[in-house]
Amino acid sequence: MAERDAVTDPWGERAPYGPGEEWPVRVDQHLVDIPDKWVRTASVLHSDGDALDLGVRDGRLVGVRGRAEDRVNRGRLDPKDVYGWQANASPDRLTRPLVREGSRLVEATWDEAMDRITARSRELLAKPGGWGRFGFHTSGQLFLEEYYTLSVIGKAGIGTPHMDGNTRLCTATAAAALKASFGTDGQPGSYTDVDHCDAIALWGHNAAETQAVLWSRVLDRRRGHDAPAMLAVDPRDTPVTAEADVHLAVRPGTNVALLNGLLREVIARGRVDEDFVRRRTLGFEALRATVEPYTSAHVADVCGVPAARVEEAAELVGTADRLFSTVLQGFYQSNQATAAACQVNNLHLLRGMIGRPGAGLCQMNGQPTAQNTRETGADGDLPGMRNWDNPEHIRELAELWRVDEAVIPHWSPPTHAMQVFRYAEQGSVELLWISATNPAVSLPELARIRRVLSREELFVVVQDIFLTETARLADVVLPAAAWGEKTGTFTNADRTVHLSDKAVEPPGEARPDLDIFLDYARRMDFRDRHGDPLIRWHDAESAYAAWQECSRGRPCDYTGIGYADLRSGSGVQWGGERLYAERFNTDPDYCESYGHDLATGAEFGAEEYRAKNPAGRAFLHAVAYEPGAETPTDEYPLVLTTGRTLYQFHTRTKTARAPELQAAAPEPWVQLHPDDARELGIADGDPVLVRSARGELRLPARVGGTRRGVVFVPFHYGYWDLDAAGPVADAGRAANELVATRWDPVSKQPLYKATAVAVVKEG
Ligand SMILES: Nc1nc2c(c(=O)[nH]1)N[C@H]1C(S)=C(S)[C@@H](COP(=O)(O)OP(=O)(O)OC[C@H]3O[C@@H](n4cnc5c(=O)[nH]c(N)nc54)[C@H](O)[C@@H]3O)O[C@H]1N2
Numbered sequence: 099m100a101e102r103d104a105v106t107d108p109w110g111e112r113a114p115y116g117p118g119e120e121w122p123v124r125v126d127q128h129l130v131d132i133p134d135k136w137v138r139t140a141s142v143l144h145s146d147g148d149a150l151d152l153g154v155r156d157g158r159l160v161g162v163r164g165r166a167e168d169r170v171n172r173g174r175l176d177p178k179d180v181y182g183w184q185a186n187a188s189p190d191r192l193t194r195p196l197v198r199e200g201s202r203l204v205e206a207t208w209d210e211a212m213d214r215i216t217a218r219s220r221e222l223l224a225k226p227g228g229w230g231r232f233g234f235h236t237s238g239q240l241f242l243e244e245y246y247t248l249s250v251i252g253k254a255g256i257g258t259p260h261m262d263g264n265t266r267l268c269t270a271t272a273a274a275a276l277k278a279s280f281g282t283d284g285q286p287g288s289y290t291d292v293d294h295c296d297a298i299a300l301w302g303h304n305a306a307e308t309q310a311v312l313w314s315r316v317l318d319r320r321r322g323h324d325a326p327a328m329l330a331v332d333p334r335d336t337p338v339t340a341e342a343d344v345h346l347a348v349r350p351g352t353n354v355a356l357l358n359g360l361l362r363e364v365i366a367r368g369r370v371d372e373d374f375v376r377r378r379t380l381g382f383e384a385l386r387a388t389v390e391p392y393t394s395a396h397v398a399d400v401c402g403v404p405a406a407r408v409e410e411a412a413e414l415v416g417t418a419d420r421l422f423s424t425v426l427q428g429f430y431q432s433n434q435a436t437a438a439a440c441q442v443n444n445l446h447l448l449r450g451m452i453g454r455p456g457a458g459l460c461q462m463n464g465q466p467t468a469q470n471t472r473e474t475g476a477d478g479d480l481p482g483m484r485n486w487d488n489p490e491h492i493r494e495l496a497e498l499w500r501v502d503e504a505v506i507p508h509w510s511p512p513t514h515a516m517q518v519f520r521y522a523e524q525g526s527v528e529l530l531w532i533s534a535t536n537p538a539v540s541l542p543e544l545a546r547i548r549r550v551l552s553r554e555e556l557f558v559v560v561q562d563i564f565l566t567e568t569a570r571l572a573d574v575v576l577p578a579a580a581w582g583e584k585t586g587t588f589t590n591a592d593r594t595v596h597l598s599d600k601a602v603e604p605p606g607e608a609r610p611d612l613d614i615f616l617d618y619a620r621r622m623d624f625r626d627r628h629g630d631p632l633i634r635w636h637d638a639e640s641a642y643a644a645w646q647e648c649s650r651g652r653p654c655d656y657t658g659i660g661y662a663d664l665r666s667g668s669g670v671q672w673g674g675e676r677l678y679a680e681r682f683n684t685d686p687d688y689c690e691s692y693g694h695d696l697a698t699g700a701e702f703g704a705e706e707y708r709a710k711n712p713a714g715r716a717f718l719h720a721v722a723y724e725p726g727a728e729t730p731t732d733e734y735p736l737v738l739t740t741g742r743t744l745y746q747f748h749t750r751t752k753t754a755r756a757p758e759l760q761a762a763a764p765e766p767w768v769q770l771h772p773d774d775a776r777e778l779g780i781a782d783g784d785p786v787l788v789r790s791a792r793g794e795l796r797l798p799a800r801v802g803g804t805r806r807g808v809v810f811v812p813f814h815y816g817y818w819d820l821d822a823a824g825p826v827a828d829a830g831r832a833a834n835e836l837v838a839t840r841w842d843p844v845s846k847q848p849l850y851k852a853t854a855v856a857v858v859k860e861g
Pocket residue numbers: 143144145178268301302303304305307308309331332333334336348349350351352353426427428429432433463464465739740741742743744745746747748851
């Protein structure tokens with residue numbers, strides 16, 4: 099049992115191991131008192147799914163311990179796992195509902211708060227097209243049971259297509275790329291591929307800071323015998339790029355050019371698994387023709403990296419026998435996001451690196467429960483990875499829910515989050531229900547988001563555990579119970595399902611999100627076709643059972659994974675360790691999407707899709723590189739990219755309330771290349787102004803750690819913990835003040851990773 103200072107020692111002690119061996123156990127714990135009981139759960143501060151037990155004494159949380167037997171972490175905990183739980187007991191938790199009286203939010207009873215919501219809901223439903231006046235913006239941080247309930251309320255109770263969540267900002271591109279290449283969502287690979295691989299590639303993924311336990315696994319392989327080779331693609335210097343054998347510090351937004359170059363080399367050097375490509379893929383000739391012009395010299399020019407480095411990278415991925423890739427925000431939130439993520443799929447397909455131990459990929463998730471948002475359809479997908487454009491899939495859902503097919507929105511693609519906010523801005527969405535997300539800090543162009551949320555005509559419900567920047571703008575604030583205070587399940591980035599049991603009581607009158615949604619359904623009296631209640635479950639386990647039925651026969655089939663299994667064992671993967679050893683999910687009757695034109699986002703229809711006759715084969719998508727919209731100008735000569743730091747989580751509602759984590763990263767900063775800093779007369783620590791066409795930030799400079807022309811600001815820092823309740827008058831500090839309202843044409847994920855900015859020294 100190891101207690102360590104996880105701030106100064108984030109990855110803990112090395113346990114070197116070799117290919118095909120089991121990752122050694124290392125049980126981490128952190129206790130402030132001796133527990134009288136332990137309650138099982140997993141981490142909710144990233145997508146890794148680190149299994150842990152909460153220590154409880156006298157009804158209070160007193161610490162955490164990693165679970166040795168779990169397949170994901172083998173007992174390990176990262177810094178946020180170790181310290182983050184303390185936020186639950188924070189004295190400023192929301193404990194009572196709040197309702198708006200003029201410019202103020204005042205305490206109210208649950209009845210008063212819910213009455214306001216249901217009164218407004220009924221009023222809207224009574225209008226023509228009333229269902230279309232509802233918008234829901236949820237999260238990747240609730241539990242599966244909560245999402246499924248919300249999904250059924252929205253799709254079968256109200257019938258609105260305007261339901262999405264922060265998963266759109268997070269892993270919409272992962273889902274889009276998986277559907278496009280393999281037919282449905284779901285990771286082909288598994289974390290155990292780290293144990294078997296002979297090469298690892300991290301594509302725009304700073305795993306050392308964002309999936310720190312997965313990174314420990316990588317480091318342990320790297321320190322063992324027959325260590326895997328390693329490639330990292332990131333414009334900045336990170337702990338990942340420092341470890342990599344080959345680091346390609348590409349110009350932001352050039353991922354497609356790089357991948358096209360690597361694919362070209364793989365083909366030119368005869369590294370294609372021709373048998374695999376012939377039997378299991380479609381589209382090779384078009385791909386070959388598209389990548390042909392991307393010589394190493396051309397790629398070097400576009401991406402701003404040495405041609406020799408590109409060739410080293412091509413050699414590394416081209417000669418591996420068991421290549422494991424992870425892809426994350428450096429691709430998903432960057433120019434040509436879905437197209438770029440699909441090129442990583444292509445690399446694995448061309449080399450036959452899929453469905454075997456060590457040969458696989460994860461189009462990673464970021465949030466702990468984002469997989470479930472997608473699976474249950476709380477983000478606009480249809481539940482069970484069903485296809486909105488397939489009438490048979492709609493019929494199945496209508497039968498399951500006993501409602502008319504016409505109620506379930508399926509006449510167009512579901513509305514994506516950016517469009518939901520647009521409708522709220524224009525006034526067609528009149529009720530916006532925001533759960534477990536903080537768009538007033540996390541969406542692009544914050545001045546606009548504040549304006550939308552403040553509109554008099556828009557009725558805003560915010561369901562959170564703290565009074566966030568978003569909650570301050572709400573008409574009704576509902577206090578939720580947090581992780582540890584409620585029961586439910588969730589699924590990590592490698593399809594591992596964990597159960598999270600209730601350990602302690604929520605504070606005051608705070609209620610589990612599931613209870614809030616169930617209460618709303620009851621008060622609204624949603625009925626099925628027979629006049630029975632639409633929602634026929636009443637707690638987490640019965641909600642899970644309803645979901646199991648919904649998932650039956652679909653790729654994410656949960657029918658074999660019960661609460662009892664999850665309580666007696668530890669994490670269980672749906673679909674087994676690796677998907678697609680035999681065939682892909684591309685059959686027209688089974689697939690989740692008929693696909694898009696990856697360059698324009700145009701949707702294909704059923705006929706076009708059937709004509710391709712995929713027959714269980716994967717699609718190789720070919721896309722030419724196109725520069726992004728935000729390129730440097732004379733006025734804004736630098737490129738801003740935004741992202742994360744090890745110690746903070748998102749808008750810091752939890753991590754800033756854990757003293758060790760907040761002390762480790764108390765303030766935002768802007769990172770600059772030394773040559774840019776010198777030209778601008780900026781020294782380390784100087785106060786600087788960062789300006790884009792949309793806003794400005796005042797931050798201290800940090801010199802070093804990024805490529806020339808690129809500056810970096812962490813997006814964690816909003817305004818709730820400043821003295822002033824709103825954005826500071828003269829300049830902001832939230833990165834999204836600067837970012838433009840723009841998204842990928844296919845996944846609709848916002849492009850947070852490239853904004854043209856100017857930086858000037860202050861004072
Ligand atoms: N500590 C911590 N961990 C977290 C989170 C957190 O807030 N804090 N959040 C969780 C969530 S929800 C998510 S989504 C994940 C995100 O996890 P990551 O994707 O690993 O994190 P980011 O910092 O957003 O972006 C990764 C890298 O992309 C690089 N990048 C920027 N532009 C480009 C580009 O054009 N091309 C390439 N190749 N790279 C580029 C950035 O320099 C950055 O280092 O982390 C999860 N884990």
